[in-house]
Each structure stands twice: as C-alpha cells, then as structure tokens.
Amino acid sequence: MSAADGNNGMPRIGIMGAGAIGLYVGGMLATAGARVTFAARGRTLEALSRGLAVTRIGGFKAELKPERYRAGSVSGLAGCDVILFCTKSGDTEGSARELAAVLSKPVTVISLQNGVGNVDLLRSCLPGQEIVAGTVPFNVVRMSPNAVHCAMTGMVLIGPGVASQRLVEAAHGSPLAIGIRDDIDAVLWGKLMLNLNNGLNVVNGVPLRQQFSDPGYRQVLAMAIDELLAALDAAGIEPAGATRTNPRLIPKILRLPTWLFRIIARQQLRMDATARSSSWDDLKASRVPETAFLNGAVCKLAEAQGLQAPVNRLICDFVDRAFAAGASPEMTGDELLARVRIALG
Template sequence: MASGEKRIVVAGAGSIGCYAGGCLALAGRQVVLLARPRIEAALRQGGLRISDLEGRDRLIKPEALGITADPAAALPQADVILVTVKSGATQEIAALIEAHARPDAIVVSLQNGVDNADRLRAGLGQRTVLAGMVPFNVVLSPDGELPLEVRRASDGKVMIENSDGLANLLDVEGFAVQTHRDMKAVLWCKLLMNLNNALVALSDLPLARELADRRWRLILASQMDEALRAMKACGIEPARTAGLRPALLPKVLRLPDWLFKLLARRMLAIDPEARSSMWDDLQRGRPTEIDDLQGAILRLAEKAGTPAPIIRRVAALVHQAEADRRGAPGLSPDAVRA
C-alpha cells in the first residue's frame, strides 16, 4: 500500500480524529477530515495545532488541511476510512459509509468499547472492517480558541488488525501504529482502563490528580475486579498491552499512594490538565459512552451471573449526571461508593 497514493478520510474528526488526521497530514499522507460544522469552522479559520508529551508542537495552516462536513464530498474518495466517532454514532456513520464510500475502501474502527467494529461490519456487508485501539488521551482546546489544538496527553502505540501494508501507511511521527493478532483481547484490556473515564467525569478532577488519590483508585480497582470476574466466567482473556498482566492491575491500584507513584510512573505520565472524553461529554451536555464501557461489563456480568454492584452504581451516577445536564458533578469518592 503506497503511502503517497492512498487517500485517508477521518470520519468523526473530534479530538482523536483531528490528532490522527493531523499527524498523518504532517507526514505527507493525503487526508480529509470529516468533521462536525463547529470543528470545520474552527479549522478553516485558524488551522490545526498538534502537540504532545514529547515536546512536538506543529501547526497546519487552514489552506493545507482537507476539511469538510459533507460525507458525500469526503467518503467517495477514500481508500482508507478511520472511524473515530463516539460509540453512539457508529450506526449513523456506517450508514453514511455504505451510502457514499467505494466498496473496496478499508474501514478501521479507532473507537472505545469492544463492539464497534462488529457494529460497522453489520452495517457494511462485505466491506473490509478492521478493529483498532487508541491507548492515549487527547485534549481538545476550548471552544473559540484558535488555532484549534489537539494535544496527546499520554503515551502508547495505536494497535490495529493486520492488513497488508496498512500499519505502514498509518505509522507516522506522533502517531505510532502496530498490528496485533488478537484485537478483541486488546479491546477488552482497554475497556478495563476505560472504566476510569467515568470516575474522572464524576470527580471533575484531572486524570493525573484522580489517579494519584488512592480513594479513587480503590473504586477503579473494585470495578476491575467485577469486570475480570465476568470476563473469566465468559472465557474472555484480556491482552497484556502495557507491561502488567490485567489480573494484577487491581492489586497495583490498591497500593499506598507513595508506592503507587513509585511503581506506576508510566501510568501517571499524563498531561496535568488531561481529563476523559466522558468528562468532556458531560461538560458539553452530550450523551456519554457509559453504556459501551460500564454497560458492556454489566451485560457480560448478567450473562455470566456474576455480581457488579460498583460498576452498576457508577453507571447510574453517570446517567444521572447526563439527565441533570449540569456538567461534571464533582462527587467525592464516598458519594460514589454510597
């Protein structure tokens, strides 16, 4: 797959999509960002700034960006479609791809949750759909700030299912990509870590501060215990993707603060202002991905007949915050456990 000839469309250019597409464009790939009108307008006015923890700080001027809010303008030209919409929009984007994209376009899901590639396949018939996983957080600059900035706030390599030459096409500076033979196992491991998204949203704390507080880590560890119990009962073995075996994560999270900070330096190597996408959704009054994160474990636990009271409580609190539409509620650990 010759990198200079393949056309990439990023379907859902929010924080992750703009970061991925920006890095690809800076590396000389042919990229079009399919974005919501709000993002399109900001990019056309001020361009796109790409930064990360390693000190890169790069600007793409508006005239150098391929941007549109029109699926009929973007999708027909795509050789590769990177799907970066929220889980709740998966069926909608599948319908747009089916209506406008060529049958031979390769579709890659770079979304949270474990089922989105399957949902895309269900809506796209015989098209090639690959699962992928983005391990890092991306911080999007506030509305009205120009140029629009996306900052990679943590580390890690993107993983995708193996496809001839695709990883080489997508593997560029600032956006490292590799293949993995068992993406389902990778996605279940990522889901374990994503159980913390709700705690960041409920606490209204930056991710680094929340993880540095053992009271919050104990809640995360309890959620992971419930998730691992349900996975084991259903024969699911999450992949080992970040050093530790997934089964050891709850034990590490329960360590005293001083020891956790000493042993989990990589986990705490996060931009001090980074929060979770679920926090951002609550702040903007949008539906969250709670039903695809905690909800996926609750469905698995029901199937397995295993208890998941902490996950159920966290999910209920996020649903309440969605209904209240007052942003992140700023709860204490005790209020979450109550």
C-alpha cells in the same frame, strides 16, 4: 487512483468523526505528509478552515495550515483508501450508514473507538468493506474546535488487515506510533479496563492525574475492574494489555499506597496535568455519554454469565445523573467508596 497513489505513494486516509481522537490521529498523519480528509460539520468544519493545532506530551507542536489536509462533508471520504472510524460509540450505527451511502469502492475501515461491539456493528452496516478493530490507549484533550493535545504517552494499536502496514508506514515522520496486534480483540477488552475510569472521571470532575492521587477512587476503579475480570473468566476470554502492564495486575497496582502507586505510574503511564477522560469532554459538550459501551458492557457481559456487576452499574447510574444535571457532582473518593460499600450491602 489506486491505494498506492496519492502523496508519496501513501494511501488516502479519511477520518470519520472529527473529535479529539480523530483530529489528533489525522493531524499527526498529516504532519508526516499523509493525504488526510476529515469528515466534519458545524463549528469543527469552520475551525478547520483556519488550520489545525496538534500538540503532545513532551513538547511536540504542529500548526497545520488548511492546505495540509481536506475537510468537508462525509461525501469527501468517497475517494479514500483507509477510513479511521473515530465517532462516539453511540453514533456508530448512524455514522456508518451515512458513510455507506457515499462509498462506491472497497475500503478498509479501522475502528478507533472506545468500548467493545463497535466492529460487529460496523460490519453489519458496511457489508463488503474490510472492518479492522483498533484502539487508542492514551488520552487526547480537545483544547478548542481545531486544537487537540495528547496528554499521555502510548501507541495506536490496530488489527491485521489489507491496509494496516500501509497505515503504520504513513505515520513515519511524526511522533505518532502505530502498532499491529494479532490479538486485537483481546486488547480491546484490556483497553476496556482502562476506560472503566472514564465514568469515574465524570463523577470526580478533576484531571486524571489528580484523580489517581485519590486512594478512594483507585479502590472503586479496582473493584470495577475485578467485576470485569470475573465476567471475562466466566466467558473464557483472556484480556491482553493495551499498555505495558499486565491487565490482571492493574487492580493490585491501584490498591497500592499512594506513594508507591505514583512511582509505578510514572514508570508505566506518563500523563500531564491536562489529561481528562473523553467522558468528561462529553459532559462539557452536552453529548450523550458512552458509559453504556464501557461500564454498561461489563454489566451486560456479567449478566450473560449469570453474574452481577453492582459497582459498574452504580457508576453508570452516577454518570447518567451527572449528564442529566449537566455537571459533575465533584464527589471525593471517600464519598464514592462509601456509596459503593452501601450499594454492596
């Protein structure tokens, strides 16, 4: 079968990594009639045999029966035309090699992962395959092994590729919006700014909307983003916005008084009370944190430019301690800000 075959002439879409993002994007595509196959194992695979529930902010709900998609081992992705790579960054290499062992024809692999560097790793592990960068600049919460909830508005962004427009068309008929960006590499750096909060959400341990009401946390996040901007400037990299907000305005907005921040946040970034970061989900599930690919990436870029990123380094340390303890320290913004100021001397 060619990429034009399948349901309604749409490409066959595989999901590598059946976590919150993989289940949400794959589930939304399935609601639009796309032919979707999930590579899953363990509790997730067993739960998908009973169905998949997908909801999103604004009231959308879909209960997908198992006949609406396929779920099984990685070998089930061999017949797909487009594979959305949604694993955790720390699992990229191992999962890519697992995928490489079952692919027998050229496919388009689109990374929808956090952090930077995953695309280069995928290219090294999947030679001969088209690798396209992408990002999901909104929050998805895993409610149960086969239920996910999108708690924020936003659009999936992907780079140009052989199958990119086909994927956009496959989402028609569902609330999932997919956009193609020629500047996707710059967008990944812009998205990283937002992901620098993931570790802070672990340190705080409360839903994102509650966390962003804490001026101490917003101040620390602004300082972490300042370090990233300084490193990007030194490297000659200009980030692009993954949301409607100019990336360079984000630290200024975070430092606004809470009442004014809330007004702007309601206009620019809608989220409901359930929104949590993916790193918080990782803590609860006892998975390895992605901080090395987020705040750690800032430290690495800064060091390469002869700079330091002490705030991001401290966030990495706090997250490592939280994961070692298996619980959030539930630190207030004022407590964290005081710790940061001590670390800065």
